[in-house]
Amino acid sequence: MARRDFNDLLAFRAVAMDRSFTRAAARIGVSTSAMSHAIRGLEERIGIRLLNRTTRSVVPTEAGERLLATVSALFDGVEAELASLGELSDRPAGTIRITTSAHAAKTILEPALLPLLARHPLLKVELSAESGFVDIVAERFDAGVRLGETIAQDMVAVPIGPDMRMAAAASPDYFDRYPPPATPHDLSRHNCINLRFPTYGGLYAWEFEKDGRALNVRVDGQLTVNDTALALQAAMDGFGIAYITDDQVLPLIDAGRLIRVLEDWCPPFPGYHLYYPSRRQHSSGFAAVIEALRYRAEG
Numbered sequence: 001m002a003r004r005d006f007n008d009l010l011a012f013r014a015v016a017m018d019r020s021f022t023r024a025a026a027r028i029g030v031s032t033s034a035m036s037h038a039i040r041g042l043e044e045r046i047g048i049r050l051l052n053r054t055t056r057s058v059v060p061t062e063a064g065e066r067l068l069a070t071v072s073a074l075f076d077g078v079e080a081e082l083a084s085l086g087e088l089s090d091r092p093a094g095t096i097r098i099t100t101s102a103h104a105a106k107t108i109l110e111p112a113l114l115p116l117l118a119r120h121p122l123l124k125v126e127l128s129a130e131s132g133f134v135d136i137v138a139e140r141f142d143a144g145v146r147l148g149e150t151i152a153q154d155m156v157a158v159p160i161g162p163d164m165r166m167a168a169a170a171s172p173d174y175f176d177r178y179p180p181p182a183t184p185h186d187l188s189r190h191n192c193i194n195l196r197f198p199t200y201g202g203l204y205a206w207e208f209e210k211d212g213r214a215l216n217v218r219v220d221g222q223l224t225v226n227d228t229a230l231a232l233q234a235a236m237d238g239f240g241i242a243y244i245t246d247d248q249v250l251p252l253i254d255a256g257r258l259i260r261v262l263e264d265w266c267p268p269f270p271g272y273h274l275y276y277p278s279r280r281q282h283s284s285g286f287a288a289v290i291e292a293l294r295y296r297a298e299g
Helices: 003-018 021-028 032-046 062-088 102-119 172-177 184-189 228-236 246-254 284-293
Strands: 051-053 058-060 094-100 123-129 143-147 155-159 166-170 194-197 206-210 213-217 242-245 259-261 272-277
Touching: 003 021, 003 032, 003 051, 003 058, 003 062, 021 032, 058 062, 094 102, 094 284, 102 123, 102 143, 102 284, 123 284, 166 206, 166 246, 184 206, 184 213, 228 242, 228 246, 242 246, 246 259
Parallel strands: 094 123, 094 143
Antiparallel strands: 051 058, 143 272, 155 272, 166 242, 166 259, 206 213
């Protein structure tokens, strides 16, 4: 294969996966015009259009999808072999890309990974905070972080945090105006702060359980947000009841800024896990990240 064809195939793969000349060019480190020239040259040499271009999107043609599958398999094999060779070095190196939630990144990943990066200057970690699920294989992430009960069975899952609990809470001012709910059914009479997550395809249904009885409640209220920090702030401002993980509300409860309700309806559930494909080969850098994040219960 001529070097020009090799480089042009790399360019095609990047554009086809990113669905954008601009994003692909930025990721590879070339100009958008150079990327466009490479794709055009490849199409002219093989005599087939590989990408359908509009002002807003770039989508592979049928021939492009076929070529992408073949090229990706070949390059993925090369990259996996290079990663495995990295295991011969005892110094963690390379770039590890992880998709996570903002909450997990702040409470678990950053505290564990920053000391690791300080010890290993050749190692890099890219954290991408998302509110919904991401296909880590299609989006070329090395791993993802999600709650243990939401991870597909074909993934390796490593616990990186303790079990968690949800908490329903509102400000003392709010409960001065409205009686606290005694059961989840009473939430229908309250102003609840809704959360909208792409993962759930819409508004999150508040999940409760007591004595083995599970209950999902569709709450109503004037405010809907897509970030738990916004819901927490609204609750502190006296706007209504928020429903988020208890580690975010416990300090505020201790400070008297929030009052917790329905605690007996909120049992523990599996906490955050790092997950990755079972067939993934471990580079020295990836292995170091796993060990830095692995949860070890105290005592």
